[in-house]
Amino acid sequence: MAIAAVRRHHDGRLFVDERNAVATPHKRDQQGRGPEPARLERLERAGAELVAALDRGDVSADPLALALYRRDASMIEGSLALVAHPRSREQVVACLRVAARHGLPVVPRGSGTGLSGGATPSGDALVVVTTKLNRVLEVRPEDRLAWVEPGVLNLDLSNQLRPLGLHFAPDPSSQQTSSIGGNVSTNAGGPHCLAYGVTSGHVLAVEVALPDGEVVRLGAEGPEAPGLDLRGLVVGAEGTVGIVTAICVRLTPLAPAVRTLLLDFERVADAADTVAGIIAAGVIPAALELLDRRILEVIEPYAHAGYPTDAAAVLLAEVDGLPGGVAHEAALIERVARSHHVRSVVQARDEQHRARLWKGRKSAAGAVSLIAPHYYLHDTVVPRGKLTELLLRIYEVVERHQLIVVNVFHAGDGNLHPMLLFDRDQPGAFDRVLAASEEIVTACVEAGGVLSGEHGIGLEKRDLMPLLFGTDDLAAQDCTRAAFDPERRMNPAKVLPSGARCGDFAMARGKDQDLATMLEDLPEGSWI
Amino acid sequence: MDLTRPEAQTAPAPLPLLAPRSVEEVAGVLAEARGAGRRLLVVGGRTHLDKGNPSPVDAELSVAALDRLVEWNPAEMLAVVGAGMPCGRLDELLAEHGQEWPVDAPAAATVGGVIAAAASSPRRLRVGPVRDLVLEVELVSGAGRRIRAGGRTVKNVSGYDLCRLVTGSLGTLGVLTQVALKLRPRPAARRTVRAASRNGLFATAATLLAAVPRPTALLVTPIGIELRLEGWPADLEEQTALAIQALGGSGAVELHDEEPFPLARPWEAAPVVVEAAVAPSRLQAVVEAAADAEMLGWGALAGVGICWVGLPDGGALATLRERIQALDGIAPVVRGPGGGLGAAAPAPAVHRRLKRAFDPDGILAPGRFWGES
Numbered sequence: 001m002a003i004a005a006v007r008r009h010h011d012g013r014l015f016v017d018e019r020n021a022v023a024t025p026h027k028r029d030q031q032g033r034g035p036e037p038a039r040l041e042r043l044e045r046a047g048a049e050l051v052a053a054l055d056r057g058d059v060s061a062d063p064l065a066l067a068l069y070r071r072d073a074s075m076i077e078g079s080l081a082l083v084a085h086p087r088s089r090e091q092v093v094a095c096l097r098v099a100a101r102h103g104l105p106v107v108p109r110g111s112g113t114g115l116s117g118g119a120t121p122s123g124d125a126l127v128v129v130t131t132k133l134n135r136v137l138e139v140r141p142e143d144r145l146a147w148v149e150p151g152v153l154n155l156d157l158s159n160q161l162r163p164l165g166l167h168f169a170p171d172p173s174s175q176q177t178s179s180i181g182g183n184v185s186t187n188a189g190g191p192h193c194l195a196y197g198v199t200s201g202h203v204l205a206v207e208v209a210l211p212d213g214e215v216v217r218l219g220a221e222g223p224e225a226p227g228l229d230l231r232g233l234v235v236g237a238e239g240t241v242g243i244v245t246a247i248c249v250r251l252t253p254l255a256p257a258v259r260t261l262l263l264d265f266e267r268v269a270d271a272a273d274t275v276a277g278i279i280a281a282g283v284i285p286a287a288l289e290l291l292d293r294r295i296l297e298v299i300e301p302y303a304h305a306g307y308p309t310d311a312a313a314v315l316l317a318e319v320d321g322l323p324g325g326v327a328h329e330a331a332l333i334e335r336v337a338r339s340h341h342v343r344s345v346v347q348a349r350d351e352q353h354r355a356r357l358w359k360g361r362k363s364a365a366g367a368v369s370l371i372a373p374h375y376y377l378h379d380t381v382v383p384r385g386k387l388t389e390l391l392l393r394i395y396e397v398v399e400r401h402q403l404i405v406v407n408v409f410h411a412g413d414g415n416l417h418p419m420l421l422f423d424r425d426q427p428g429a430f431d432r433v434l435a436a437s438e439e440i441v442t443a444c445v446e447a448g449g450v451l452s453g454e455h456g457i458g459l460e461k462r463d464l465m466p467l468l469f470g471t472d473d474l475a476a477q478d479c480t481r482a483a484f485d486p487e488r489r490m491n492p493a494k495v496l497p498s499g500a501r502c503g504d505f506a507m508a509r510g511k512d513q514d515l516a517t518m519l520e521d522l523p524e525g526s527w528i
Numbered sequence: 529m530d531l532t533r534p535e536a537q538t539a540p541a542p543l544p545l546l547a548p549r550s551v552e553e554v555a556g557v558l559a560e561a562r563g564a565g566r567r568l569l570v571v572g573g574r575t576h577l578d579k580g581n582p583s584p585v586d587a588e589l590s591v592a593a594l595d596r597l598v599e600w601n602p603a604e605m606l607a608v609v610g611a612g613m614p615c616g617r618l619d620e621l622l623a624e625h626g627q628e629w630p631v632d633a634p635a636a637a638t639v640g641g642v643i644a645a646a647a648s649s650p651r652r653l654r655v656g657p658v659r660d661l662v663l664e665v666e667l668v669s670g671a672g673r674r675i676r677a678g679g680r681t682v683k684n685v686s687g688y689d690l691c692r693l694v695t696g697s698l699g700t701l702g703v704l705t706q707v708a709l710k711l712r713p714r715p716a717a718r719r720t721v722r723a724a725s726r727n728g729l730f731a732t733a734a735t736l737l738a739a740v741p742r743p744t745a746l747l748v749t750p751i752g753i754e755l756r757l758e759g760w761p762a763d764l765e766e767q768t769a770l771a772i773q774a775l776g777g778s779g780a781v782e783l784h785d786e787e788p789f790p791l792a793r794p795w796e797a798a799p800v801v802v803e804a805a806v807a808p809s810r811l812q813a814v815v816e817a818a819a820d821a822e823m824l825g826w827g828a829l830a831g832v833g834i835c836w837v838g839l840p841d842g843g844a845l846a847t848l849r850e851r852i853q854a855l856d857g858i859a860p861v862v863r864g865p866g867g868g869l870g871a872a873a874p875a876p877a878v879h880r881r882l883k884r885a886f887d888p889d890g891i892l893a894p895g896r897f898w899g900e901s
Contacts, residue, residue, distance in 0.1 A: 142734070142809040144831070187685045198683060200692070201660045216875045222833040222857050223648065224696075224805035227873025228882060228897070229659060232692025236685045256741045280603040282626055282713035322741055324762025381681040383604050413683045450679035451686040461686075468686055472673045477688045479885035483878045495687060502885060 043081050043124060046102040050084055050126075053094035058085040058132070069127045072112045072119040075376065076459050080107070081124035087132045089207070089215060089245040096243065097213045099126045105492045106211070108239035110150060110182030113174040115377055116458030118186065118238045122493055128243055130181050137246060141166060144251045145204055145221060150181020150244050154188075157249070166251040169196035172454065173362060181244050187236030189454030191287040191361070194412040195320075196252060198454065200235040205248035208234055208241070211485045221248055233480060238456050239491040241484035255286070255320035259330045260348040260357055263315040263337045264308050268292060270340040271313035272387035275411045277336040278317070279384060283329045288412030289316040289361055292391070295368075295406035295419075302367035305360025311343065315411065316361055364408045364419075372404070372421035376433050380441055382449035384414045393443050394418050401436040403429075415453040416444065442467065457495045465497050474500035543569075544587040549594070551705045554668045557589055558703065561891045562672070569893050570699035572638030573614060576645035579860060580698045581868040583896035591640050594705055599680075602627060605711045606663065606680060611640025611704040627711045630655035632789075640704040646696030647862075648803065650790055651756065653831045654744040655712065659695040664708035667694060669701065670887025680708050693882070700897045701886040715744075715758035720784040720791060721771050723753045730812040732775070733830035739774035740767050746830040747790045748811070756789045794825035798838025800864030802848065806857030808833040817851035833857075842867055869897070 043061075050059040060066075060083045071077045081104065086092045099106045107121040109129045121127050134151035141164050148157060154175040158167040171190035172178055178188070184206065189198045196202075205219030219231030234241055265271040271290055278285065291299070292313045300307045307314060315337070319329040334345050348354035368375050382390050391407065398405040398420060409417035420436060422429040441451065445467045452461060465474060479502035481495070482488065546568070548554045561568050569585040571577060572592060594610035595617075602625040609618060616635025622628050632649040633642045643665075646658050655661075664678035677690035694701060726732060733748050736755055742763075745756035757767045772778045784791060795801055804814045811828045818826055818837040821844035828835040839845065842864070849870045852859040861867020873879050883890075883897075 140807075140809070143807045143833075145807070187689070189683055193683065197656070197660060198685075200689065201656060210875070210878075214875075218874055220805070220856070220858070221807040222805040222810075223652065223657065224646070224803075224834075224858060226858050226869065226871035227875075227879060229646075229692045229696055230875060230878060232659060232689050232695075236689050253741065276603050279605060282716075284605075284713065321759075322763040322766050324766055325760040328760045328762060381679075381683050383601070383606075383681065385601065385603055410683075414681055415683050448680055450681050450684045453681070453683040454685060456685050457687060465687060468679065469676065473676050474687075476669070476673065476675045476677065476690060476886070480688045480690065480693065480882065483881035483885065486881070 039124065042102050046098050046104060046126070047082055049098045049101070050082065050095065053098065054084055054091050055087055058087065059083070069109065069112075069121065069129070072109070072114040072117060074115050074117040074120060074458065074460060076117040076120045078120040078122040079125070080121040080127050082126045083129060084126060085129045085132045089209065092128065092130075092133070092209045092243050092245050093213045093215060095126060095128050096209055096211060099489065100212055103489070105489050106243070107491050108181075108185070108243045110179035110185070111153070111174075111177050113178045114182065114186060114456065114458065115379070116452070116456045116460040118456050118458035118491070118494055120459055130243070131179065133181075133245065136160060139164070141251070143221060144253075145248055146251055147246055147248050148180055149246055150179060150184070152180050154178050154180055154183055161251060162254070165254050167254055168249050169193070169202055169252045170199045173365070180247055180249065184235050184244055184247055185237065185239050186454065186456040189410065189413070189415065191289055191410055193454075194288055194410065195284050195286040200232060202250045202252070203231065203235050203247060204250050206231055206234050206244050207246040208243065209245050210242045211487065211490050215245065219248065233484075236456070237481070238458060238495050240481055240494055241490060257323040257326045258286070258318060258320040258354065259326050260354045261315075261317045261330060261333060262307070262346040262357055263317060263333075263342050264311045264344045264346075265313050265315070266311065266341065266343055268313045268391055269388040270342070271315050272391060272411065274315060274337045274340045274342070275387060276384045277340060278333055279412065281332055281336055283319070283332050285317050285329070285333070285412060286320040287316070287318040288410070290314070290387075290407065290409055290411035291316065291361065291364075292407040294404070295364055295408045298371055298406060299360045299364055299367045302370060303360045303363040305356050306346070307360050308344070316357060361408065364406075368406060368419060368421060373423045373425070374421070376420040376422070376437060378416065378418045378420075378437065378440060379452050379455040380416050380444035380449050381453040382414045382416060382444050382447050384412070386447045386449070387411060387414060387416075390416060390444060390447055394440055397436050397439045397443070401432040403432055403436055410453070413453065414449070459494060462493070462495055463497045465495075465500070471500075475502055478502040543585065545590055546587055547590045547593050551594075551666070551668065551674065554589070554591075554594075554703050554705055555672050555674065558668060558670065558672050558891070561587070562670075562889050565889075565891075567891050567894055569896070570644070570703050572612060572641030572644075573634070573636040575634045575637040576641050576647055576862070578863045578865070578867065579645050579869075580893070580896040583893040585893060589703060591638065591703065591705065595638075597621060598706060605713075606682070606708055607711055608664070608680065608706065608708045609639055610706055611638060611643075613639045615639060615642060622711060623714065626714045628714045629661060629709045629711055631658055631661065639707060639709070643695050643707060644697060644699045644704060648829075648834050650747060650829065651745045652829060652834065653746065654742070654758070659692050661710045662691045662695055662707055663710050665691045665694050665704060666706040667702035667704045670889060670892045675702065678708065682710060698893065698896050700883065700892050702892070717759065717761045717764050718786055718789070719757045719764050719768065720787060720789055721755040721757065721768055722782040722784060722791060723755075723775050724780050725750060725752045726780070729753065730830070735774050736771060737831050740770045743767065745789065747827055748830050749792060749794050749827045750825065751792060751794060754790050754792075790827070793827060793836075795827050795836040795838035796825075798824040798840065800839040800842055800845070800867060801862050802837045802839065802845070802859045802867070803862045804835040804837060804852050804857055804859045806833050806835070806852065806855050810855045810857065811835055813855050814852060814857065817848055820851075821848040836862075839864075845870070
């Protein structure tokens with residue numbers, strides 16, 4: 001993909017191009033020493049200050065640690081100078097203060113399951129890993145909320161809440177390993193956000209350490225909070241506005257009844273039309289997933305989920321609620337599917353059968369790793385009515401580029417996840433993947449879609465943002481980011497392309513000032 | 529450009545009213561205002577104007593003329609409308625295909641006004657807050673920049689969530705001109721289960737919330753409890769049976785099918801209405817505080833944490849706010865004169881920079897939003 005900040009290694013790996021991406025200034029110091037000694041001295045001092053502020057063994061600059069944190073689950077590698085594992089809010093603040101003192105970029109990181117390079121560092125970054133902030137601080141069933149630290153794993157929280165009849169509704173496919181902090185940063189989705197909504201709707205408040213170390217609580221335990229909805233900006237900001245140190249999540253009662261259906265089609269178009277038909281019939285299922293033939297062939301021998309391997313596509317549909325309505329909706333779904341030539345309809349007989357049907361869906365990534373050394377997973381959203389058109393387009397593009405694609409995705413939301421399978425050691429293969437990827441993303445945007453539904457923009461798609469947004473749109477976003485981080489040290493080079501600058505945007509009066517000065521010169525105490 | 533026309537009869541203040549008919553004209557009005565140092569209050573249906581601190585302005589900018597249905601594909605559950613689209617007209621349109629944008633605002637309220645005021649629906653327990661129902665926004669910033677954010681899909685993390693920034697910003701960052709709305713299917717059936725007033729209203733409400741799955745709303749008022757149920761007829765029957773069981777029998781229960789919700793708004797007639805927001809378990813404490821403030825009536829959304837309190841005047845406001853702030857809540861005035869928001873925002877520097885970036889000349893209702901002093 002045409003990403004200015006990302007370059008190819010001779011062995012096929014992607015890495016962040018320092019010349020384009022980074023933020024660390026390498027100025028000569030006052031003694032006139034060259035950049036390198038001054039830089040090393042600064043890093044050494046920063047490291048020593050971190051060691052003093054954090055627990056023993058929680059700060060590292062050794063080669064193995066630096067290698068481990070060079071990238072997230074994406075294909076893009078970067079660089080870093082230091083890794084810190086704070087265990088408390090105070091230690092997070094210490095990390096930010098040390099970084100501020102020495103002008104280091106700060107890259108927050110949760111479990112590292114992100115697929116867009118959002119946690120891939122660059123330059124002399126300090127990577128702040130939140131996995132040791134992993135306590136559930138408070139559960140208040142009477143208010144249907146819980147305060148958790150960012151390193152708590154998504155599924156761990158829901159498992160812990162189950163005896164109370166509650167759960168945290170966002171369920172990204174990575175939920176066994178991804179952290180709530182990471183879910184907040186990417187505004188994560190998952191199969192069940194079709195009915196329950198994405199992460200933003202399940203975050204009541206966040207406690208955030210701003211880049212200068214000030215800790216603020218944004219949002220409220222109640223339904224409304226004073227001020228602008230800064231909570232809403234922090235969710236999905238991919239770690240570019242501060243480090244989330246605690247999250248107040250909204251808890252959702254478990255549904256009293258659930259019904260899961262497997263619908264089997266001979267044509268992909270029939271499956272996709274059934275998706276649109278179900279929604280048009282006034283049913284919003286809890287989940288509505290589409291799996292195409294190729295992924296069925298891969299999953300079934302691996303997971304033994306009972307999927308037909310000769311179908312062109314299957315839909316995994318789930319409805320939940322009260323028993324009567326659930327039966328009614330299941331019947332409606334079946335009727336819509338019949339009108340689109342469904343070959344067979346299987347309803348989960350019991351909880352065990354239901355778990356087996358879902359196991360197939362959830363083991364897609366694992367199954368794929370058995371047949372291809374690498375895969376490139378996409379995440380775009382298109383209007384539901386365009387699903388057939390886009391799926392056929394994807395098949396056409398990958399065939400032309402001599403690649404294999406498998407599709408398993410959140411069809412009810414129009415959230416496509418084509419997985420391009422390849423072997424990076426095969427000459428030219430990865431180039432073909434990148435070329436096909438760009439065509440696929442562009443086609444989705446042209447069909448009225450967006451760049452990402454739940455993975456985020458990160459490094460991977462930041463240079464594609466102009467496909468969606470104009471100069472002023474991007475400048476407004478940059479201003480929003482700069483309002484939290486005027487020095488732009490938080491996770492630099494992410495989300496926005498390098499051309500997006502706030503400066504001109506607010507220049508109604510035609511002055512050309514430094515942004516930081518301009519944003520600061522509103523007098524203290526004035527109305528906002 | 530002269531878009532000035534005489535002030536509408538109902539408005540109290542003799543302010544000039546500017547009514548641009550296109551985005552270009554909105555930008556023109558803003559450019560002129562910047563040039564003349566003229567401060568503007570953005571208005572829609574004038575139903576939510578009392579929310580916010582009193583702001584000295586020189587003119588009003590109405591978006592009422594931007595009232596088009598731009599795009600509506602029922603199968604996508606998504607409609608694109610001008611910010612001036614009245615909620616009543618939108619609801620009638622959407623009903624044709626059995627859909628709704630569930631904000632339950634007055635018919636005259638505009639879509640843009642409801643978003644700018646982040647007005648709470650009484651059905652919020654089930655339908656969520658307004659901020660979860662806005663997918664894409666187009667606005668002209670105070671600086672005159674035309675901005676689009678979000679997208680026309682139900683799921684989107686392409687960049688910073690400016691839709692949520694704008695929702696509830698009371699027209700202080702820019703003028704909303706067009707929005708894409710997330711719709712939902714209109715329920716097949718509606719029922720209100722009403723129980724007369726009794727001792728332990730909030731304990732009863734808690735029992736009902738635990739016993740009845742997926743209620744649409746549970747309104748507690750001094751004259752009783754209204755449990756709102758919406759969905760498939762079979763669900764309503766089952767929910768009703770569970771509710772009656774939890775209430776200890778059908779004797780004290782009335783069923784109202786297909787009637788508007790709520791049946792009664794005992795806070796509404798008061799000259800000043802406060803919309804308190806607290807964690808749901810603290811609603812009873814809000815009502816106790818309101819009783820000491822000589823309130824005229826109240827209604828609390830159990831499970832949500834909203835409590836509307838009617839007051840005779842602004843006299844008791846300060847004390848009531850103090851009590852509600854002690855409950856970690858807020859209590860903005862949503863109707864009545866001069867009440868204001870009465871709460872300080874966190875991260876004032878971030879707020880200041882945002883205002884500065886979007887409205888550097890401070891022409892959009894300066895001071896209407898949370899201030900620092």
